Each structure stands twice: as structure tokens, then as C-alpha cells.
Amino acid sequence: MHETRSIKKIIREALAEDLGLQGDITSKALFDNTTTARAVIRSKETGILSGAYLIWPVFREIDKRVTVTPMRTEGAVLHTGAEICRIQGPIRSILAGERTVLNFLQRLSGIATATARFVSRIRGTRATLLDTRKTTPLLRLLEKRAVAAGGGSNHRFGLFDMILIKDTHVKAAGSPAQAVALAQRYRRSHPAIQIEVEVQSPEEFYDAVSSGPDRIMLDNMCCQEMRTCVAYNNKLKKPVCLEASGNVTLENIRAIAKTGVDYISSGAITHSASALDIHLVIL
Amino acid sequence: MHETRSIKKIIREALAEDLGLQGDITSKALFDNTTTARAVIRSKETGILSGAYLIWPVFREIDKRVTVTPMRTEGAVLHTGAEICRIQGPIRSILAGERTVLNFLQRLSGIATATARFVSRIRGTRATLLDTRKTTPLLRLLEKRAVAAGGGSNHRFGLFDMILIKDTHVKAAGSPAQAVALAQRYRRSHPAIQIEVEVQSPEEFYDAVSSGPDRIMLDNMCCQEMRTCVAYNNKLKKPVCLEASGNVTLENIRAIAKTGVDYISSGAITHSASALDIHLVIL
Amino acid sequence: MHETRSIKKIIREALAEDLGLQGDITSKALFDNTTTARAVIRSKETGILSGAYLIWPVFREIDKRVTVTPMRTEGAVLHTGAEICRIQGPIRSILAGERTVLNFLQRLSGIATATARFVSRIRGTRATLLDTRKTTPLLRLLEKRAVAAGGGSNHRFGLFDMILIKDTHVKAAGSPAQAVALAQRYRRSHPAIQIEVEVQSPEEFYDAVSSGPDRIMLDNMCCQEMRTCVAYNNKLKKPVCLEASGNVTLENIRAIAKTGVDYISSGAITHSASALDIHLVIL
Amino acid sequence: MHETRSIKKIIREALAEDLGLQGDITSKALFDNTTTARAVIRSKETGILSGAYLIWPVFREIDKRVTVTPMRTEGAVLHTGAEICRIQGPIRSILAGERTVLNFLQRLSGIATATARFVSRIRGTRATLLDTRKTTPLLRLLEKRAVAAGGGSNHRFGLFDMILIKDTHVKAAGSPAQAVALAQRYRRSHPAIQIEVEVQSPEEFYDAVSSGPDRIMLDNMCCQEMRTCVAYNNKLKKPVCLEASGNVTLENIRAIAKTGVDYISSGAITHSASALDIHLVIL
Amino acid sequence: MHETRSIKKIIREALAEDLGLQGDITSKALFDNTTTARAVIRSKETGILSGAYLIWPVFREIDKRVTVTPMRTEGAVLHTGAEICRIQGPIRSILAGERTVLNFLQRLSGIATATARFVSRIRGTRATLLDTRKTTPLLRLLEKRAVAAGGGSNHRFGLFDMILIKDTHVKAAGSPAQAVALAQRYRRSHPAIQIEVEVQSPEEFYDAVSSGPDRIMLDNMCCQEMRTCVAYNNKLKKPVCLEASGNVTLENIRAIAKTGVDYISSGAITHSASALDIHLVIL
């Protein structure tokens, strides 16, 4: 599919970073170009797999003789020792791609795993977990896919595909409702765009809701404040979607979800996920 | 300096990811192109700063009218509330670059902070902390700089600038010494290259040391084994450098350092560092 | 502003196409590199200006010594003979950029002019003119700006920023409502997305409207059918936006607008606009 | 063949423009990745086909599983309903490429059709129809091919492959003959280059012809003036090629051709051609 | 001027090759970023300068603080010790660019010097020295400029800007005249193109000249044969240009020129020129 074009570019640059112009000089010194081997990629921890779709493209970029047999798919639960894939081909080429493949898998599976942990806490509530734009520069597309693999949903991709009015915009416009009004004026000539506005208090919420945005972000509110907003919203003839945001942790996410909001967004699932321990073993 | 060329490319692609072809539609809807503002980037946690050298280039790429006044330099200790820089310029352009700048600063300062924590534990010993190739794809150069900002040193950059013989190579060659001999043969026609060999036991160490590598990696040994190797090495007329590797944690790093090794390498400082909490405030 | 990055790339490739590796050999043969001249870009027809923001970047790419003084801005009405800008600098550099600048201005102003003609016909109605994805490959961003300069609005940018369910999708899903239901399921994990569905008859419209899309496209309906849909829609507690599409001409657009639809989309304003006659005169 | 390299780049950027990083979200929402379909591309108007060589490369770029069976070749006459090609493959991939393919085909076939209309008017005369550099930025190569498909010939490709002395150059040099003399001096060190000079009157023509250019452009002359020039030229021992240029229309092109000129060049065939109506139908 | 765009790219890639991602580690280890120095680039041999226009762009690419004062221009005669330019700026940046600048200057001045040597041998004859396509891959533009700096002229740039019929084409077509006829048919639809045909004997020459090409290449003929062709040609009402080619050396070029040919082409001036010895001295 076409969208692999940008992924192909990421893979090429990742390999260029590791291989330079001279290539893997250790393997050149120690193996000839025809010795083949079999290898397996395994998880050393329990977690959720993400990034498996990159394994074959990385090795194909290095050497078309390498074959990859997938054993688990995107989003699969990995137990310790679970095989992610089997690899066969020239040992030089397997080793040339090893670190790049693992760096991708470890980070992305780390994000999927963190996401799954948050999602498991809000099971049974109406809330959906969203990611943010707090992703690693150049890897946003991959990290948003990892969030999906972990059971989360994707917020806007970037600054270009949704109007999200933050407190700076609100201050400049005068009030949430006035900011939304300006955004609606802009939307008149770009009707394919949604409008969300961030509010910091129930008072701002009352103001915002009157102006008819598509979604309202309840930023850094305590649960009591959020409940107040939810209650008010539910009485409206046409309630808007509500999103909770700010300092969401594994400890407090269930309480937030129980206030009745539709979405909870978390930057930590992308910016502070630990790598999942995954390794490649030559058989 | 020239080396900013690859950094410039990273910045451009990071901005492209966030801005798409349409740009920041929220700010377009709410601000005109001439309204200016002042802003400050501050840390919300204690840590070590890395990535500050990216702030000005990001904003210059967006809009040459934005000025950036640095308040802290690479490697500085940040206390909660510390100002990293002050920014002045069109508010649209400040907001267009905000998230990209923060995504860089948070990750890189997170790495510098994690590194500094490990380094502080081995102060007073002869050991130096090294990074690995377990870095985020496409950001290796920046992450290696962050390790330096945190007081660590840099291992080889990639597969191309040092021969590092791992267990797979050792197995294929027969023994560490035989692998080193093959590497030395290769070096004859590329004399500007160092040779390191990984060993898993004192027995392998004795074998490896006899072949004259530049460095030996003691992989996943317990402290007792490492002490045995260090003692043996110190009695040699020409001792080789020793590097400890594998499962290095904040808890065990001091004990490892006290075995007398020259280097300790850690993947966790790059692959599992949490973001440092840094934000931008419009004044 | 950052978004000029993709524009910069377009300009560079347009110049490369005209100049090759050898440059403008005629001017090299006839002028030295220091002879300067003054020039003016003028319209030879009445129309709407678009693309003026490209003039300075084209010449700056060629030679930083060229200065450009704009006389009209994006969206301005041009009468025959109207000055678009004045240019001063080395004559070689002015001539090297002449054709590239004019090729942009003629096409984009042609689109803005065609758009303005359609817009003038629906003045006083509630309908807004929208463009489509029927744009020149590689120039979509510029052509959508030209539509805006002519008083039109922009439909979705590409396949990635809105769900637009066409008849093929409807057939595969079974009915408009079933297709919308599938789209809504997808939206659950990508909540920043709008849903539009295309219908070909009032019957399909009744089915579609029940499923709650954000917008419904009335494709190739006659005015009587559209009026039926508008009337039905207006009686709903929560009417959806309606867009007319298909064979929109200068002759029938006012009648379509009077049916009461919110939007009318036209491919002809981009794919079949004639160039506006604009030339550059060396003074 | 190698020249498809630049075409490949055009295709990739055209697809990137339409698909963004996220791809075709509508089809993702409504179809799975394995549902296949058959489709046909048909003309809805009578005209000349150009751009058919792009269909397969566009779909291959998206998905190698799509097969394309061509039914008409470059330059073929299309009657209403004529099949251009048949397509089979995953429906998601067919829909992902549909608009890009049609945008190319419609524009290029529009140019071929306009060209053929002009060419048909000068059949039986000695004149050949030429294009100009008034092409869509970035698409010159494709548009010049479309002119050839329609039966026209290609003037110089850009500023780099022929010396074409225009009135500005003539004025600076003093007279056409003096300008040609300067060009001939330049040609001494670049002998693989042709020289053409533009003249605005028979007087300038007499001057120009004496200096021995390869071709003379009769710019904006009336037919009577052109006949005067042709007659004078025919009496010369070594007549030069003559090209008529300026305000060439379907109405006056036959009269121009009958003056006896060798070439007639027209910008309108590229800059003001309407799209040919072509569509893709899922069977 | 625009054409520096491709030169800029060459410079960037040349620097990337020498500096990698890590930069000049020696200077980093030994100098701080602010120590400045003055330097001079001098020739250590007698020759002709080419490539001086690259010096400033190389250093500007590295560091905008470096200033370059040119002392000699393109094509200047260099005596031993002649100053080519003076440089001032941070010593790190001067050293970072030193080798790249010298590698360009040495090769290009070597070509200019070799060219000048050949040109000096044919002074006073009617012959002009031409280069060929036997240039270093990626550097053709620069090498053709070096030929011009040495007093030579440029043959076609590549396969795309002139028809040059070689013996393989002749064989396939049947005879030189038949090959020229095919080329003339092609030229009908691309009239901005010259036609040259290669012949290996006077007999082929008689055949070729009858078909009216723009130029005839006398390939690997002895001087006697060339004289025969020249004499025949001079008796024609409309003589064609003649080019001698094949095994041209400093020893035989004057004899070839005296046969009366218009051009003599030599591959050796580009493919076998020795570097001119040029160095950079820190003062």
C-alpha cells in the first residue's frame, strides 16, 4: 500500500545512520557474503507487539535474499519468550539489520504496552484513550499506530487536520465562545474541519458549550469539576463530546473515566514509555 | 558548522510531520500574521538540559522574524522553573514551532537526565559510562549528544566505525582469539579501525586477551567474574581496556564500577529514558 | 512561514525544468552578469489575481539581487493593464525567471477568475462554492489557494483528511446508512474526522440522513430532487449540511443554489480554467 | 527506460499530495485490505488519449497486486465510451489511485485533443504545429508528450537547449543581426546549439536574415507581412526556417499556415486546454 | 544565479562525504569553536585555474563566519606560488573545508591546464578544441567549465541535447546517409536539435555529406584521409562542419588541425588529466 512510502524513507534513513557508507565492518571481517543463518526475534518480557510490519521491509532494503516468516501480528499479546518472527538468509545481512529492527520494535512495542495498560484501567467505562502530538520527532506515524495496536485511539495527526483552540488562543480571542466563533468563521471556507476548544474551569465550559464546538477539552480539571461539566452537558439537547486532559496516570485514569467524559488523552503513553525488551537470536 | 546540515534535515522533517501542507490551521483561524508575543520555555522538573541548540533553528525554519534568547546551555542543571530560553516574534510562528521544540527538548533532556543519574553513581571510580546503538531510529546523533550532555561518553556511532565482535561472530570463528585474528587481518587493509571483542566468561576472556584486541567487553558477567578478569588483565605487560555490559541498573552500576573496569555501557539511558517535563508559556 | 517549504520545493523544481544544468544560454550569450533592468508584470485581461506570493520567491531563488515591489495582492481584481508588480535587478536573472513566474500566475489567476465567475452567480443565496480534488497533480496546494482567492471555499485536501463515502462504498456496504455506520465505527478510533456520504436519489437521501453523517452530497440530482431533499432536511430536529455536486455550470449554478443547499462543488474551476493572459515587460 | 525516473518522482509526489501520511481513510473504514474488484477507465467525450503510460506506474506505486490491461495507446482517438484500460486488484488500492490517474489523464488528453484540433486545421499545408514553454510548472515533460500525441511537434524544452533571441535581447543588442552575431560568437564555444531570432516586422526580418540564424520567428505579424517575409526568404540561395507566433487561434491558423511558414507555435494548446472528461467505473 | 543550485548540491554531498555525521573530530579535539586564523590557497605548479568559484560556497556551507578574498579568477594563468585566494575565519571551519576545496581545485585546474596545453598547439589554425562526454560521473558540469577555462569549447552536454550518430547507428541504418535521413525524420517533431554523424572513411564521408547533416565527425582517420574529406567538403556549395576525433595527442594535434577541420575533440583532457598541485597554508 502507498502509505509505506514514508515508512520506506524512515527505514532507509535509519539504516543509513547505522551503516554509514562503509557498512557493517565487523561482519565483513568475519563472514563471507554467502554464509547463511536462521534467526528468531523473541520478546524477553510480557507486552503488546507493535512495529512487526517493519521487519520485512528493513531486511528487504538490506538484502533481497533474506526471508522473514511472521509469527505474531500487530497488537498481539507477547508473553516472555514469544516468537515474533523467524528469519533466514545471509548472516551478514541479518546482522546488518538486527539493531535497526530491534530499535523500532522495542520502542513501538513499549508504546503499545504502555497504552494497553492505560486502556485496561478504563475498561467498562464510556471513555476512550487518546494519544497526543507528544511523539518522537519523525516517528509520529509509527507511534500513533503503536497506540492503536495497544487499544488506544488517535487524536489529530498534526496542526493541520483539526482546529484545537488552546488557552493562548482563548486569551487572545477574549473567551472560549469568542474563540470558537472565530474558528467557525474560518471553517466556513474549509468545511471539512472539526473544532475543539480547551477550557480550564466549569465557567469557561459553560461559555464554550454555548458556541457549538465539536468537542471540548477539560484541561487539568479535578474530577469534581469534570463531573459538573458532564452533568451540565448531558442536560443539553445537543451535548458535545468531552475530552479530559492533563496529568493522566495509571492511578487516576479510572476515576477520570468514571466522571463520564468521552475521551481521555495522555502524552505519557508516547513520550515516556520504556522500551519492551526484545532480542534477535541466531540459531 | 557543517554538521548542522543533518540536523537541519531532521528539523525540517519534524516540522513537516506536524504542519503538513496546510500549516497550523488553528492559529490561522485565530491570529493574524503580524500579532507578536513573548514566550519562555521552562522546565517543570529537575534535570539536565539537552537539545537547546535546536530551538533557534526550529523557529528560524518557520519564520525568520522569531528571535530566541538562550538562558541555559547544553548540559546545564535545570531546577524546577528554570528558564531555558526566551522567545519573541509573531505568535502564529511561536505556536507553529512549540510542540516540535518541546518534543525534542523533552526527549533529549530526559536522556541527559537519565545519563547524569547513572554517572553520579560511579563518581570516584575509574569507570566511564558509555551509550550503545540502542537509540531512537533517525535521532542517534542527537541522542548521543544528549548522553554527552549528561556526562556520559559515546561508544561507536554505528556498524561502520569500529569492529565489535559479538558472540555470534565468536561462535562462527571458533573462539574469541580466532575471531580477533580475522578482524586483525581485515584491519591490515583498513588500519584506522579499533577492534573490540565480547566475551561471556573468564575462560573466553583469557582466550581473547591473548589475541591483542583494543578492548574486551565483559558481557553479562557477575561482579565476581569481572573482578577475576580485571585482576588477570592488570598483571599483563600490556593490559587491554575492559568494558562491562548487560543489565546495568542504577542499583548495580556502582558495584560494577568497583570491579575496576574502564567502561560500563547502558542501553537504558537512551531506550527507556522518560521525557523531562518542559513547557512553553506565552507571556 | 513554514508552509512555504513545500512551495519552495515546487519553485525549485519548476526552475530546474526550465533552466536545466546549463541555464539560460540566450541571455548568457547576449548580456553580461551585471547589466540591470526594470520590468513590470501586467495583466492583459480582466480577472482575479492569484499566485503573486510566488513572484519574489522565484526570483530570490535565482538571484538575491533582484527586488520585487508588489502592486496588487492575492485576490485583487485586475483590469486590463493592471500592474501586478515591479521588478528590478540583473536582466539575466529577470529573464531566467520570467516564464516560470508567468506560468504560475497565468494558471492560478485563471483558476481564481473562473472561481469568481461562479461565485458571482450565487451571490445572495446561502450556498458556498467548493472546489474538488480534480486539481493539477503537484499543484493542489496552490490551486486550492487560487480558489480561495476567487472567493470559493476548500473541500477536503486529499483522501486523508475527511471520510467521503462515494457510490462504490455505498454499494459495497449495502446502503448509505450502513456505509455511514461503518465510517462511524472507524471514527471511534480517529475522532478528529468528519463524515460525508454521497447519495444519488431522494430515497438514498432518506436512508443516509437517518444515520447521522456530518454532510450529505447530492450527486447529479436535478433541482426538483434537490428541493425535495432540502425540504425533508429542514424539517429535521438536527439538519445535516447538504452539498450539490455534478455538472455544475455557469448556466445552472444559480438554480442549484436556490434549491437551498449549503455547498456546491465544481471540478471545472480547477481542471478546465483557461490561463489569464499576463505578461512581463522590460522597461 | 531511464527517463521514467523523473516520471516516477512526479507520480510519487502526486500520490503523496492526495494520500498524505494517513492514506485513504474512507476506504480503510469501509473495505478490508483483501477485497478485490475490477474497474475500467472510459472516456466520456471524443478526443485524443495522452498519459496512458502513467496508469500502470501509479497503481504499481500504490500496490503491486493491481494489474492494468491497456486497451488504447498514446495518441489513440477516443470516442465516447471508449475503454482506455481495465484494472483488477484490491479495491482499496484502485480507489487510492483513481483520482491521481484521472487528474493526469484528463489534463494530458485535454492537451492532446486541443493540439489535434489545431493540427487538423493545417493539414495539407507545409506548416508544423509547435508547442511553447507555456506549460504547467513541473509537468512540462508530460505536456510536451501530450502535444506529440496530438500530432504537434516540440519546440525547445527549456532555456538551456536552444538560443532564442527575443525582442528584449534584440533591443539590447541594437538590431536582430547584431543579436545573432553575439549568439554566433557564443556558439563558437558551444557548437551543438541552434539559434533562432524573433522579429516583429519585415524590416527586422530583412536585417535578421542577413546574419544567418537557423530559424526566424515572425512574432505577431499579420498574414500579409508574413507572406512578404516568406517570399523574400524563398528567393535566398539558403532560405532559413520560419516560425509564426502570437495569437494563433483555431480560426486563423489555416490562414497563417497558407502564408508558407514552416512552423506555427501556440501556447494555448498547453495553457488553456480544457480537461477531457474521463472516468473510472468499478464493475 | 540559479544554476548554482546543482553546484550547491555537489558541494553539500562532497562535504557530507568528508565530514560524516560527526564532523572533523581532530579539530574538535584540538581547537575551540572561536579561534580564528588566516590562510591562503596557493599553486605549487604552473597551470590554469579552474574551480575558484567553488571556494566561497564550500566555506559558506560550513560556516558563514568564514570570509574568502579571491586573488585570481577562472581561467587565470597560475605561476608557482601564485595566490588563488585568502581566507579568514574560525580555524576549525577552515580545516573542515580544506580538503574538499583542494580536491575540487586540483582536479578542475588539472583539466584546464591539460586543455590549455592542447589549445596552445593549434593556435593559428582554424580548429577549435572540443571536449567529450568522457567526464567524471557527477562532475560533468564542472569539468566542462574547466575545459572552457582552459580555452576549449564544449561538445554536447549529454545524450539529450544533440543527435550524434555513431557507427553502431550507421550499421543498423545501412549507411551514414540513411541514418541521417532517419534523424531528420525525428527532427521534424523536435526542430531545435542538431544532427552530427560519425564516419570512418572518405567513402562514408561522401555518403554522409550528401544527406545534409549539421556536422560530420571524422573518426580515427589518418591526416591524409582527413585532408581528402576537407578538400571535397570545401568544393561543396554548402560545406558542413567537420570534427576530427580519436587518439588525439599533444604530438599529433597540430597536424590534425592543419588538415583544415573545424573541430578536434579529445577525451584525454578530462579523463586523464593529472591534478594540479595546489595547497592551503595557515598563516
Place this chain on the structure above:
Amino acid sequence: MHETRSIKKIIREALAEDLGLQGDITSKALFDNTTTARAVIRSKETGILSGAYLIWPVFREIDKRVTVTPMRTEGAVLHTGAEICRIQGPIRSILAGERTVLNFLQRLSGIATATARFVSRIRGTRATLLDTRKTTPLLRLLEKRAVAAGGGSNHRFGLFDMILIKDTHVKAAGSPAQAVALAQRYRRSHPAIQIEVEVQSPEEFYDAVSSGPDRIMLDNMCCQEMRTCVAYNNKLKKPVCLEASGNVTLENIRAIAKTGVDYISSGAITHSASALDIHLVIL
């Protein structure tokens, strides 16, 4: 293998340079796209082959229908008339790639041949021939391979992979030993790096050797001075590697080697090698 990525880029740009956007117009004019031919690449001189690994990739880039059968491998001795490879495929595509392939082969085989000549002179001594950074811009990787094909070894690749302290650095630091000390301080945080220092006299050598570099370059010393240094070095408990540099010629290289140095480096093998005469013959 991955490292062909940068080679692929070089090939593409070399072809683009020769083919432009229009391609090989001569072959287009004279052959149709299906006529096939067989060809052979042969050497017309005795020498060493380098660059044969580029032949197939060049033709594959042009046309996948071309097949290449290699007859000699990298480093093979070529006698006059030796077949390098056989080629079969569309004649248009063979001719489109001919010059590009030959330009690579001639230059690289020229370098391999020059290298082999130097190497043959030092057979039986302990010295190894090294190349330098005096390579053609953009082709360093290929030229370093050509040196290896000719039996030489590769010095550092660029400024980034070894510390080489030159006289400018020595002067700034005060003495060779002080410069080495600074480099060693830098190496502490980049332990994967070797240090070499250049000395101009035995006195500097004594100073340098005391500081423990990995290698010492004896620059422009006479053989007597070199012997003095070698003798001194051999008496040390831990001798360092010695490299002779400066004005190395075919005449003096054996005398230099006999002084007992480990390495001799020569710029002339890359910057002043003549092309080896190689041609392609259509059968």
C-alpha cells in the same frame, strides 16, 4: 547489500547527468524500443579491473530487460582485449548506459592500475600502501574500493573516523606530544577512535612518540631521517606504527619502504591516475 544504497544514488545521478529529461535522442531517432543486441566490454590496455560491480546496476536502472554476464571480477588483471562482461538487451538501453558505465570503469580501473604499480614496487618489504583523502569529490567510496582492488589499503575515510593531528594542530598545541595529549583527552569520551600525529623531523618524532599515539606520520622526511625514526622506534618496549607520507613516486617508493616504515601513503594513486582504456563493442 545495504551499502549499495549510496552507490545506487551515484548511479542515478550519473545517468541523470547524461540523459537529462529527454533521454538518448539519437537512439530514439534510429532504433525502436524492441530491437535487441549483444555487446561486450573489453579492455584496450593492460591493467587492473575496478568498478565491474557497477555495470549491472547501471543497466538495471535503465531497463530491467538488459542482462549482464560478468567475465572478470574486481581486482582481476586485464590484458589487452580481455572481456570484462557480456551484455544482452534492447540496443537503445545498452547505448543509453554505455558512456556512464565506461566513465566509471575507466576511472576506477585507472586508479586500481596505478595502485598496483606502486604496490608491486614494495613487494617483499614490510610496508603497506595507503590511500589518502585526495579523491574525486562524491566518488570517495568507489575510489577507495579501487585502491583495494589494486592491492592497496584504505586510510581513514574522512575527517570523522580518526584523529589525524597535522602540523597546524601541532603548532597550535605547542608540540606533537601536547597535541596528542589533547586528542587523548577528547578520546576519553569517544573511546572508539585512533590517534595519529604528523611529524616533520626526528626531533618532533622523539617528542611525539613519548605521548603514546596509535600511529606517527613521518611527513616529507628524507630516507635517512626515516631510518633514524624507525631505529629509535624499534628500541621502544611498545613501538608505534609508522607511516611515510609526501612526494611518494614510483621511483622512490621502494627506498622509502626499505627504511622499515609500516605504511606509505600516496595521493597520486587517486588524484592523478590516467583512465584505463576500456570500450564497449556492439556485436
